[in-house]
Amino acid sequence: MAHKDAEFQSLDELAAEGDEMNMASDATFDEIEALRVERDEFRDKFMRALADAENTRKRAERDRREGENYGSSKLARDMLPVYDNMRRALQSANEAEQQVNRALLEGIELTMRELISVFKKHGIDPIVPEVGDKFDPQNHQAMFEAPVPGTKAGDIIQVMTEGFMLHDRLLRPAQVGVSSTPAS
DSSP states (O other): HHHHHHHHHHHHHHHHHHHHHHHHHHHHHHHHHEEEEEHHHHHHHHHHHHHHHHHHHHHHHHHHHHHHEEEEHHHHHHHHHHHHHHHHHHHHHOOOHHHHTHHHHHHHHHHHHHHHHHHHTTTTEOOOOOTSBOTTTTEEEEEEEEEEETOTTEEHHHEEEEEETTEEEEOEEEEEEEEEEEOO
């Protein structure tokens, strides 16, 4: 009988050890699950930080490009009256003055060509409407309206100044006169 008691005792001990192992197994399972949750949270934070860094890089690149392309718009806008005045000087010289002031006018023409070359180099392109073109409010500024026979309403009847684009942005609209509905 003593042997049987020892046998039961070792079964009891084995059962107790099994319970301890189950409890340890449950604790290990809970710890593993907690580590998985923590890992997933860190992965999510990492992915968000990575996406944020990529967005910041793209934003900085876009800002750099815009600064490069449009940072000189104030200077360009300030140079447009110089262009206008040179153009007016060339247009105002009549034939007699052209003969007398040939060297001066050639100098103005050369300076004008150089200015246009610099404009093109920096992405500044003229908007040159012609008489008879249709008025485009995106690129033109109507300075006056007048009924002109033989035209349709909205036709350009006079060009006062050329407009300019800086890359894809309007730097200055072309200033034009526009035909209103002609009088009968």
